[in-house]
Amino acid sequence: MWIFRVDEPRLGVIRIREWRRRARHTISLLVLLMGGTTIGLVVLDQSGSPFADKMFAAVWNGVNLVTTLGAFSEFNPQQKSFMVLAMFATLVIGGFAVSRLTGMLSGDDVMAYRENRTMERKFGELAGHVVVVGFHALGERVAHQLHEAGGTVLVLVGDQDQANRAADSGHMVVLGSPDAFDDVLKRARLDSARAIVVTTPDGNNNLAITLLAHTLNPSLAIAVPGDNPLRKGLLESAGASNVVIADDIVATALVGKLTTAVKVAT
Missing domain, CATH: 3.40.50.720 (NAD(P)-binding Rossmann-like Domain)
Known part of the structure; x- marks a missing residue:
């Protein structure tokens, strides 16, 4: 069963707030990467396809890059070179996320903070x-x-x-x-x-x-x-x-x- 600690560990609150800040930072970087990839692929698309089709393909490839699904459409040589840079940027952001976020929410102080939140809901009943x-x-x-x-x-x-x-x-x-x-x-x-x-x-x-x-x-x-x-x-x-x-x-x-x-x- 859970334990509610009246003297709640303040470090647990600080750690969770910092994790949320870093998570928002990481998501912002991924959104920027996806947007930059989409724009770059549209600019480098030399096909005669309508602009809407070019945009859809670029968004599709940008989402696949960020989510690491890898279901890309066909690229021309310029787009392939651009995607190499985009993939490298994805690796850098991924490494940043792993190093900054992993393990922050597994400490005893964070677990105590979570226990308190759970117990507060139980107290209401x-x-x-x-x-x-x-x-x-x-x-x-x-x-x-x-x-x-x-x-x-x-x-x-x-x-x-x-x-x-x-x-x-x-x-x-x-x-x-x-x-x-x-x-x-x-x-x-x-x-x-x-x-x-x-x-x-x-x-x-x-x-x-x-x-x-x-x-x-x-x-x-x-x-x-x-x-x-x-x-x-x-x-x-x-x-x-x-x-x-x-x-x-x-x-x-x-x-x-x-x-x-x-x-x-x-």
């Missing part, structure tokens, strides 16, 4: 998705279960390795600097999301992300783990609609198992 912040062990489990249940998952991370793992797992990913995570949240289409699950291992980060997400969409369902009752209260005040204390769940599960075992023993 996002609705009813679940945003998962973080892709550590917990975030990976949450994203996997949501995906298995048929939901659309968008993973937000601040680490390249996590982004790669999430993308390899088939999730859409937004990658951005941890210092500017509000920009990442703004790209997550929280206005049309069904819910957000905050799973980073840092309680302070979870609190800040919860507050930002609630600010961007006050009606959004926000699920986040809490370390203790005090932290749970802070998260709920920040806008969390579901705060889960892991120790409570583990304790309930252990007591449940113990109760079941006692009942079986008796």
Whole structure:
């Protein structure tokens, strides 16, 4: 799956713009070559054919020269000498195009730019998705279960390795600097999301992300783990609609198992 990089590599944009400029330059040279070839062949045509026929034949040969098809009509000696020069000019322009254009669009920065453009189109269609912040062990489990249940998952991370793992797992990913995570949240289409699950291992980060997400969409369902009752209260005040204390769940599960075992023993 694709990765959207909030800190888009500027070099990718520069490379594509430069490639387009060089491509336009090359096409202009080929058009000039075709036009010059057409005029030269018409001037050197000594046959008694009507001018329209001479022009058509010259245009035909000019197009064949530029496209390298080689389906030329018959030439007189003067035209053959002229075509030798035109062919040499074609080789020079072709060599220029190969040396200036080849490889410019295959760099990592260009690929990242293309990924961003593709992801921007996908963002325009996002609705009813679940945003998962973080892709550590917990975030990976949450994203996997949501995906298995048929939901659309968008993973937000601040680490390249996590982004790669999430993308390899088939999730859409937004990658951005941890210092500017509000920009990442703004790209997550929280206005049309069904819910957000905050799973980073840092309680302070979870609190800040919860507050930002609630600010961007006050009606959004926000699920986040809490370390203790005090932290749970802070998260709920920040806008969390579901705060889960892991120790409570583990304790309930252990007591449940113990109760079941006692009942079986008796």
